[in-house]
Amino acid sequence: MGLENIVRAILPTAAKPWLRRQRLVAARLLRRVGVNPGQSLLRRTTPINPIDYGESRGQCIDRYYIENFLAAHAKDVRGHVLDFADDNYARKFGGNKTTKIDVLDLSPSNEQATIIADLANGDNIPSDRFDSVLCTQVLHCIFDVEAAIRTLYRILKPGGVLLVTDACIQKVDSVDLQNGEEFWRFTSLGLRRMFEKVFPGDQLEVHSYGNVLVAIAALHGLAVEDLTRTSLDVVDQDFEVLITLRAVKPLVGETTEVLAIANSASHLGD
Amino acid sequence: MKDVLKAVLLHSTRRWLRRQPRNVLCTVSWDFDLFRRTTPIDPHWGGKRGQIIDRYYIEKFLAEHSSDICGHVLEFGDDTYAKQFGGAKVSKIDVMHLVPGNPHATIIAELANCDEVPSDTFDCILCTQVLLLVFDLKNAIRSLFRILKPGGVLLLTAPGIQKISRGDMEIGGEYWRFTTLSMRRLFEEVFPPNGVEVRNYGNVLAATAFLHGLSVEDLPPKALEYTDPDFPVSIALRAVKPISPMRADP
Numbered sequence: 309m310g311l312e313n314i315v316r317a318i319l320p321t322a323a324k325p326w327l328r329r330q331r332l333v334a335a336r337l338l339r340r341v342g343v344n345p346g347q348s349l350l351r352r353t354t355p356i357n358p359i360d361y362g363e364s365r366g367q368c369i370d371r372y373y374i375e376n377f378l379a380a381h382a383k384d385v386r387g388h389v390l391d392f393a394d395d396n397y398a399r400k401f402g403g404n405k406t407t408k409i410d411v412l413d414l415s416p417s418n419e420q421a422t423i424i425a426d427l428a429n430g431d432n433i434p435s436d437r438f439d440s441v442l443c444t445q446v447l448h449c450i451f452d453v454e455a456a457i458r459t460l461y462r463i464l465k466p467g468g469v470l471l472v473t474d475a476c477i478q479k480v481d482s483v484d485l486q487n488g489e490e491f492w493r494f495t496s497l498g499l500r501r502m503f504e505k506v507f508p509g510d511q512l513e514v515h516s517y518g519n520v521l522v523a524i525a526a527l528h529g530l531a532v533e534d535l536t537r538t539s540l541d542v543v544d545q546d547f548e549v550l551i552t553l554r555a556v557k558p559l560v561g562e563t564t565e566v567l568a569i570a571n572s573a574s575h576l577g578d
Numbered sequence: 579m580k581d582v583l584k585a586v587l588l589h590s591t592r593r594w595l596r597r598q599p600r601n602v603l604c605t606v607s608w609d610f611d612l613f614r615r616t617t618p619i620d621p622h623w624g625g626k627r628g629q630i631i632d633r634y635y636i637e638k639f640l641a642e643h644s645s646d647i648c649g650h651v652l653e654f655g656d657d658t659y660a661k662q663f664g665g666a667k668v669s670k671i672d673v674m675h676l677v678p679g680n681p682h683a684t685i686i687a688e689l690a691n692c693d694e695v696p697s698d699t700f701d702c703i704l705c706t707q708v709l710l711l712v713f714d715l716k717n718a719i720r721s722l723f724r725i726l727k728p729g730g731v732l733l734l735t736a737p738g739i740q741k742i743s744r745g746d747m748e749i750g751g752e753y754w755r756f757t758t759l760s761m762r763r764l765f766e767e768v769f770p771p772n773g774v775e776v777r778n779y780g781n782v783l784a785a786t787a788f789l790h791g792l793s794v795e796d797l798p799p800k801a802l803e804y805t806d807p808d809f810p811v812s813i814a815l816r817a818v819k820p821i822s823p824m825r826a827d828p
Contacts, residue, residue, distance in 0.1 A: 349612045350797065353781040353804045451763055477739055477789070479782075479808045480757055491760035495742060498753030501713055519616040520741075524786050527739070527809065542616040546742045547789065 349524065355479070357529030366531030372540060373517040373550040374444050374473045375400075381554060384469040387439030392446050394420050402440070410438070414489075427456040433463050444473045447499075449489040454502055461506045464557040470507075472555070474499065476516070476548035477523045496551045507555040518549025612790075618741075620791030628793030634802055635779035635812035636706050636735045637662075643816060646731040649701030654708045656682040664702075672700070676711075676750050689721050690714035697724045705734040710754050711746050715764055723768045726819040732769075734817070736761065738778065738810030739785045756813050765817050773818035780811025 319327070362368040378385070378401045386405035390412060391398040398409045412433070413421035425432050428450050441460060450456045460470055476493050484490040494502075496516045503512055518526075519542045525535055526549055532540065611619075624630045640647070640663045648667035651660040657671045664671075674692075675683035685695060690712055703722060712718040722732055736756045746752045762776045780788075781804045787797055788811055794802065 349786055350783065350792075351801075353783040353801055354806070355782045355808070358808075451760065476755060477741070480738065480810060482807055485757060485759055485807065488759060490757050491763070492757070493738070493755030495747075495752050495754065497747065497751050498713070501751070501753065520618045520789050521612075521614070521616045523741075523789055524612070527782055527785055539614070539616050544616065546618075546744060548742060 349528075355528045360529060361479075362526070362529050362531035362534075365529075366533035369522060369526045369530070369532055369535070369540075370445065370473075370475065370478070370550055372532045373552070377473060377515075377552040378442070378444075378471060381469075381471055384471060384554070385440050385442065388437065388465075390423075390438045390441045390463070392443060393418065397442050397444065398440075401442075426450075427459050428452040429455065430459040430463070433459065435462050436465050437463050439465055439468050441468070441470045443470060445475065447472065447474050448492045448494070449484065451491050453492065454505065457502055457506050461557060466557055466559045468557050470553075470555045470557070472499070472503075472553040474551055476551060477518070477526070478549070479527050479529075494551060496548055499551055499553055503553060503555055508558055511556045511558075513554040514551065515553075516545060516548040516551050517543055518547050519544035520547050522549050523547045612786075618790045622791050624788070624791050624793035624796075627791075628795035631784055631788040631792070631794060631802065632707070632735075632737065632740070632812050634794045635784075635814070638779070639735060639777075639812075639814040640704070640706075640733060643731075643733055646733060646816070647702050647704065650699065650727075651702045651704065652685075652700045652725070653704045654706070655680070659704050659706065690717040692721050692725070695721070695725050698727045699725050701727055701730050703730070703732045703734075705732060707735060707737065709734070709736045709756070710740075711750055711752055713751065713753050715754070716767070719764055719768045723819060728819055729821045730819050732815070732817045732819075734815045736813050736815075738813050739780070739788070740811070741789055757810060758807075758813055761813050761815055765815060769817040770820050773820065775816045776813065778807060778810035778813050779805055780809050781806040782809045784811045785809045 357365060360368075361370065375397075378397055382401045382403075383405075385398065385402040388408045388410070389398040389402050389406045390410050392412050395409045395411050398406060402409070410422045411418075411420045412423045412425055412427070414424070414426055415421075416424050418424075423433060427446070441464060443460060447453050447456060464470060474492075474494055476495055478493060481490055496514050500509075500512060500514045503509075519539070521539050521542075522535065620627060637659075640659055644663040644665075647660065647664035648669075650670045650672070651664055651668050652672045652674060653660045654674050657673050660668055660671045672684045673680070673682045674685040674687055674689070674695075676686075676688055678686050680686075685692075687695060689708065691714075703726060705722065709715060709718065722734075726732060736754075738755055738757060740755060743752055758776050758778050762774060765774050765776075780802075783797065784802050787793075
């Protein structure tokens, strides 16, 4: 940088357009061999796509893993389903297995919402109601996550299934941060430990997806289309871009002990 | 020829010139690689290459608040920062560690459950990169408040974007990454809010390089200085325990 400024000061103005052209030629040559100087990941301090999580370029990287996970557990999405913010996933993966869909949102301005509630103290949501709850990318927005998990347990029917996803390596949404809705990134162990306090641990399935390439692409706001499927499917346990969790509420009488613990925990929370 | 150049060029210019081939080569080859490779450039944290990226931020924060590091100081893991930033102002150092076997440790305890550490003990607590390893955050923060002397200062850092630390995961587990919002909220439940200051460090380049295990020396100068609130690589917090207990309730 220092050198560039000196050159700029010394050279006559007439030489500057010529220099600029040379730089463009060099950049074009570099791009041809696979180096992209304008997008050098080890030079730029701003993300390639600063405006969103990749939606403007194609499919958001998180969504690739979320939808793979939901597709793999589509048989769980049935009966009375609860989805968050909108009913896209309940429709897409439930199909005609669903009998009724409810949509929960914190904000009353969401027209799709049929239940307006804060999951952390969702006393207005009836107990033992849902066969399936799709809780994708929700928990990091809630400060008291453990209270939210107790609510999720309470509103599930016995035998009902909860499908959860959330992020560990992910940029922060400044708008959510200002609105007071951006609290956590979980590791798979953190998520498991919290759910084990409420749900029976032996039926919890927790997995992480992603690797360093996917993590960096997601931070830069790139989309699935910017990567290859092979690289998206490489799992490196040290780079948890997305975490999925499947939990089942035990049938009545099956594990009364766990129920008792969950109930006492919820009283402590009050 | 080499001697003539050596005599003519300034020391700083020589150092800059010596770094250029490495800079250019590394940047070009990494650039070529970075959109393709699914493994980190360096599987470690960057310590063997130079200064670890989050340490740059942590040490910057501690240097800014070095006047707080005095008297009886508690640190975690080892006493490096208490010595480095406290210097002669420190009268006594204790080191807390979760599991026995650490030669630096004077207190073996779990922060969330350390009743054996007496209350109102420390003038300053340096709690860097510890909270991510604590499952019971609320009790850990209550402990930090309890063992600080009235008027004592807590200097704490925690990650917002970081890969999993395999070693820590195997010892006691690694649970969280934070945002400035969760950090403030967690501490304001225990400390008086007017004594809590939270800030974030980092940008997308710092995050990228940190995930790849690169060090500060691998990056262009000043690259780490720019702070982007969307990419909180490190989050730092300073909290003060009030002198009179009356002031604890605002």
